[in-house]
Amino acid sequence: MSTNKVQIALVLPDLLGTYGDFGNAVVLEKRMTWRGIPAEIVNIRFGEPVPESCDIYVVGGGEDTAQTLAVRHLRDHPGMQRAAARGAVILGVCAGIQIFGESFTRADQVTHPGLGLIDSTSHAGGSRAIGEVIATPAGGLFEGLLTGFENHQGRTVLGPSAQPLAHVKVGTGNDGSVEGAVQGRILCTYLHGPVLPRNPQIADLLIEWATGAKPGPLDLPDVTRLRTERAKAAGVSL
Amino acid sequence: MPNTPGADPARLPLRTAAAVRLGNMSSKLSQKMGLGAGGMIGGRVALRLDPQALAHLTSGRSVALVTGTNGKTTSTMMLSRAVSFLGEVATNHGGANMPDGHVTALSKQPDAPYAVLEVDEGYFPEVVRAASPAVAVLLNLSRDQLDRVGEVRTIEKSLRTALASVTGVVVANCDDIMVTSAARDSANVVWVATGTGWHNDAASCPRCGDPIRWEGEHWFCTGCDLARPRPQWVTGDGYLVAPNGVKVELSLRLPGKFNQANAVMATAAAAALGVPVEEAVQRLRAVSNVAGRYRTIQRSGHRARLLLSKNPAGWSETLTVVREADHPAVLVINAHEADGRDLSWLWDVPFERLRGRQVIASGERATDLAVRLTYAEVEHTIVPDPLLAIDAMPPGPVEVIANYTAFRDLNARAAQ
Incomplete structure (x- = not known):
């Protein structure tokens, strides 16, 4: 698939698209095309092979069954893992963070092997974490607050090779203390909203990784207004 | 009997x-x-x-x-x-x-x-x-x-x-x-x-x-x-x-x-x-009005048709209905318990279909909708109060699509 456009793979939207995850791909595409960087979304559906030539892979959230099926499919068609080995950019949301790790253990105590892309393990927590999340950047990776909506039962423990994305101020995240994971150019988060419409600085970070250049400014007043509103709703001033 | x-x-x-x-x-x-x-x-x-x-x-x-x-x-x-x-x-x-x-x-x-x-x-x-x-x-x-x-x-x-x-x-x-x-x-x-x-x-x-x-x-x-x-x-x-x-x-x-x-x-x-x-x-x-849905209200020189849509499948169908004419649209979004508090689903709705039309984002979560419309490249303004949003439209027909509590509240206020 040789093209001069930045290709954004929307991975298994028909299995892992439960929480508007299409939005993350749209935000990446528009933030590039509006700045004159040609970009396109490539839908990779269940039953189809996964290409290894894309520049950014976006993996969303899904129900338990869908998650198991997705792992099976991504193992049978390891295009994304091959792309990761050559440094492609990957965003994993919710189920994404769980299936990218070494393993995930469900509420029924059955442990499933993950894709081994990040140094983490996940297990089912006692209660479902549902609600607004506010977190501050870890390791100076991005600016401003991270905001989103979480809805998950999984808890994630990071190993030494993975760094947290942020420190939780409001909400649960991985474990009540840190949120998400970063390892190389793989970025994971539990946050929906979806996460990139709410956090343009994270979208631009992924674009920078993919294109090798920091993208220019892009002022979207509605996005700024939304970030202020959601932070206020969570009791935090931005 | x-x-x-x-x-x-x-x-x-x-x-x-x-x-x-x-x-x-x-x-x-x-x-x-x-x-x-x-x-x-x-x-x-x-x-x-x-x-x-x-x-x-x-x-x-x-x-x-x-x-x-x-x-x-x-x-x-x-x-x-x-x-x-x-x-x-x-x-x-x-x-x-x-x-x-x-x-x-x-x-x-x-x-x-x-x-x-x-x-x-x-x-x-x-x-x-x-x-x-x-x-x-x-x-x-x-x-x-x-x-x-x-x-x-x-x-x-x-x-x-x-x-x-x-x-x-x-x-x-x-x-x-x-x-x-x-x-x-x-x-x-x-x-x-x-x-x-x-x-x-x-x-x-x-x-x-x-x-x-x-x-x-x-x-x-x-x-x-x-x-x-x-x-x-x-x-x-x-x-x-x-x-x-x-x-x-x-x-x-x-x-x-x-x-x-x-x-x-x-x-x-x-x-x-x-x-x-x-x-x-x-x-x-003979059914023409189901608990206020599909009815038309007269207000400030407008004929506003009230449509209820609660989830991506419902919105997708309703956007097909309003496509039959090119009337301005007021979209009203709340996120109470009964609506679902997670608005991620807005990104599953093909709002792109409203491109070129006059649109106002309304409701308690108008801003979430406005961001979605921005990325759908649908020009819009924000007026959180849906009745004021109808008033802000040019006189004539207006399509009003609202999710559950937004519809319920609007319907009750319109009846007063």
Whole structure:
């Protein structure tokens, strides 16, 4: 698939698209095309092979069954893992963070092997974490607050090779203390909203990784207004 | 009344009769004091006093239950109108679709030999057990309020178990994969091709997990024997074809393909109870306003049509309806418990279809919607109060699409 456009793979939207995850791909595409960087979304559906030539892979959230099926499919068609080995950019949301790790253990105590892309393990927590999340950047990776909506039962423990994305101020995240994971150019988060419409600085970070250049400014007043509103709703001033 | 079923109050157990009386009193009190419409409180009181009230109140009646993600209220109203050909019908108009709402509705019409009840998907198994329905209608299943209702596949499994226990007729939409899986194990299924179904939650088979493949209107699982059953009823553009091959014009007053689907499902269900097709269609044709939905209000030189949409499948259908004309649109979004607090679903709605049209983002979460519209490249302004948003439009027709609590509040304010 040789093209001069930045290709954004929307991975298994028909299995892992439960929480508007299409939005993350749209935000990446528009933030590039509006700045004159040609970009396109490539839908990779269940039953189809996964290409290894894309520049950014976006993996969303899904129900338990869908998650198991997705792992099976991504193992049978390891295009994304091959792309990761050559440094492609990957965003994993919710189920994404769980299936990218070494393993995930469900509420029924059955442990499933993950894709081994990040140094983490996940297990089912006692209660479902549902609600607004506010977190501050870890390791100076991005600016401003991270905001989103979480809805998950999984808890994630990071190993030494993975760094947290942020420190939780409001909400649960991985474990009540840190949120998400970063390892190389793989970025994971539990946050929906979806996460990139709410956090343009994270979208631009992924674009920078993919294109090798920091993208220019892009002022979207509605996005700024939304970030202020959601932070206020969570009791935090931005 | 020979040969007519009925829940003669004189035959109700003493405890149920007393519970019903007290429940009815609570409903009236609630209305008088302006606390509510009395749609639920009466039933809540009655159920507290007699947990078996629903079973006792449905006993002896011919009961039809309607469930699914979208179209429940409209289909219930259509079916109750059609069944009124046979006799008096007790029904829960207005969406009070949990057991307390059912008990309230049944208590108000203790002599009605027929009951047509809208049932929340989550309560369906419980209501099936209590009501032993003669007909159960399953419209469609798609993602809806993930933080409250739960996952579609979980709902499908619980409906599957409940429907397998139904000894009456199950009327099911065979163009919906989840519905087909849920209904297939029932003894007596009438399949309806509605031409509508939300496919985005059903890429993998609900039975075995393998991919589902589509060939035209036919679909089948690549791993097991789940496949689209042959329909007895078919929905065409503006007409239906009955099992005997007769084509009947629908000529509905309600707009959209999904209301045609609701009408054919209701007709098939009415036929299962013994209503002649022409009689059924003639009665549901007259439906023009369902609990305030689809009605037009006059305001400040505007004719605003009020449309309710609660989830991606519903919004997608409604955007198709408003596409028929190029009127300005006010979109109203709230995110209370009853709406689902997670607004991620806004990104599953194809708002791109509104490009080039005058649009105002409104409601308590207008800003979330505005961001979605920005990335859909739909020009818009933000006016959080929906009535002021209508006023801000140029005089003439306006389409107002709102989600659940936004619609409810707007409808109440517009009525003042």
